[in-house]
Amino acid sequence: MKIKKNMPLIDQHNKSGFWGGKFGGNFIPETLKKPVEDLEILFSKLRNNKSFIFERDNYFKNWVGSPTRFIKLENLTNHLRGAQIWSKVVSDANGGAHKIYNATVHCLIAKRAGKKYIVGDTGAGYAGKMLSMAAKKFGLKCKIFMGAKDIKRQGPNVRAMKKNLAEVVPVYTGSQTLVDAVSECMRYWVSNCDTTHMCVGSTVGPNIFVKICGWSTSQISRELCIQIKEEFGKIPKKLKLINCVGGGSSSFGFWNEFMHYDKKKVEFIGVEAGGPKKSKRHAAPLTYGSKIGVLHGAMQYVNQDKMGQIEETKSISAGLDYPGVSPLHCFLKDAKRARYTAATDEDALKAYQLVTKYENLNPSLEPSHAFAEAIKIAPKLSNDTIIIVNSCGDAKKDRDILRKKLGKKYENSN
Numbered sequence: 001m002k003i004k005k006n007m008p009l010i011d012q013h014n015k016s017g018f019w020g021g022k023f024g025g026n027f028i029p030e031t032l033k034k035p036v037e038d039l040e041i042l043f044s045k046l047r048n049n050k051s052f053i054f055e056r057d058n059y060f061k062n063w064v065g066s067p068t069r070f071i072k073l074e075n076l077t078n079h080l081r082g083a084q085i086w087s088k089v090v091s092d093a094n095g096g097a098h099k100i101y102n103a104t105v106h107c108l109i110a111k112r113a114g115k116k117y118i119v120g121d122t123g124a125g126y127a128g129k130m131l132s133m134a135a136k137k138f139g140l141k142c143k144i145f146m147g148a149k150d151i152k153r154q155g156p157n158v159r160a161m162k163k164n165l166a167e168v169v170p171v172y173t174g175s176q177t178l179v180d181a182v183s184e185c186m187r188y189w190v191s192n193c194d195t196t197h198m199c200v201g202s203t204v205g206p207n208i209f210v211k212i213c214g215w216s217t218s219q220i221s222r223e224l225c226i227q228i229k230e231e232f233g234k235i236p237k238k239l240k241l242i243n244c245v246g247g248g249s250s251s252f253g254f255w256n257e258f259m260h261y262d263k264k265k266v267e268f269i270g271v272e273a274g275g276p277k278k279s280k281r282h283a284a285p286l287t288y289g290s291k292i293g294v295l296h297g298a299m300q301y302v303n304q305d306k307m308g309q310i311e312e313t314k315s316i317s318a319g320l321d322y323p324g325v326s327p328l329h330c331f332l333k334d335a336k337r338a339r340y341t342a343a344t345d346e347d348a349l350k351a352y353q354l355v356t357k358y359e360n361l362n363p364s365l366e367p368s369h370a371f372a373e374a375i376k377i378a379p380k381l382s383n384d385t386i387i388i389v390n391s392c393g394d395a396k397k398d399r400d401i402l403r404k405k406l407g408k409k410y411e412n413s414n
């Protein structure tokens with residue numbers, strides 16, 4: 001499997017929508033064929049339309065707050081004594097996470113499509129919070145599907161959605177987490193696609209939703225590329241870009257602009273959720289060699305049992321707690337462009353403690369998985385290696401979990 005250097009990765013699929021001829025596609029019911037086709041046509045026009053790009057860039061700058069900071073984590077670097085550790089603080093973006101880019105673009109598309117209603121899924125609550133914010137901004141009525149387990153563990157984001165007047169629909173089926181929320185959301189869209197636009201919260205789902213999300217979050221690496229050149233004068237010879245991977249939207253967005261560099265120069269490291277140390281359950285299909293199957297309309301590596309049934313996942317981090325992964329990442333794995341590994345719940349908590357001890361940064365449990373990998377490899381690397389971690393979410397939403405696992409001290413640091 002090979003990546004073309006002169007074409008955006010989101011466009012490197014065949015006519016049937018498969019990346020590498022194998023991942024993605026459109027496994028959708030007959031009733032969705034027309035709405036999906038309409039969306040494909042509209043998006044291909046809008047992404048080449050100057051006024052739409054102007055509108056997007058204007059909202060990214062003046063509402064989302066782009067560019068977000070690119071900072072050196074000097075104290076952490078000095079403590080670990082190895083590679084330099086830097087961070088792209090994407091949690092600076094309006095609402096506290098990268099999900100705002102996808103939500104903003106989807107609302108702009110919905111407006112152009114003349115839709116008055118928008119629906120979305122959420123796990124950690126950030127995709128839902130951001131969609132509720134963008135829907136309010138652009139005058140759309142918003143409904144969010146969220147697993148009942150996630151509603152309990154991500155209280156602050158649920159309150160934010162309600163404050164933004166979104167209807168939060170609890171999902172009680174299956175594991176009551178993100179996978180079930182996405183399924184319910186898609187089911188709802190099947191019966192309401194005439195009036196309603198659907199925003200899939202990550203680079204997952206039928207081909208067009210993967211593309212729109214990847215196109216939106218790529219803003220992160222567009223900014224970072226400029227910031228790196230400003231800081232170092234060029235792209236450093238030994239650069240490692242570390243990002244957590246749930247569905248894969250923040251990591252894809254963090255890497256996209258660097259896709260054409262040789263992996264020896266710019267290495268991509270994706271960190272999945274390894275789950276609790278003593279449990280067999282995890283949310284790391286790329287790391288642990290899960291088989292290929294269909295989930296949410298797309299072919300991908302996905303945790304499944306011998307009969308091909310989707311397996312339940314386990315992770316302290318609601319945003320990573322998903323059995324599948326974007327077809328873009330399956331392609332990157334098979335093309336050997338990115339390396340994937342996993343951090344356990346315990347690793348993520350330890351990383352959170354270390355980062356907050358040394359830096360004024362408050363990464364949520366998702367990027368804490370990425371920090372765990374940075375902390376593991378940095379001491380073994382030379383000082384001219386630049387590690388950049390995408391701190392893609394703020395830990396305010398994790399207040400209750402952090403208090404329970406680490407004590408009151410960490411509640412106050414939020």
Ligand SMILES: Cc1ncc(COP(=O)(O)O)c(C=O)c1O
Nearest residue numbers: 202246247248249250319366393
């Ligand atoms: C802060 C944060 N980071 C990461 C993720 C994982 O999703 P993705 O891999 O699509 O970035 C989520 C998902 O909810 C999230 O909220």
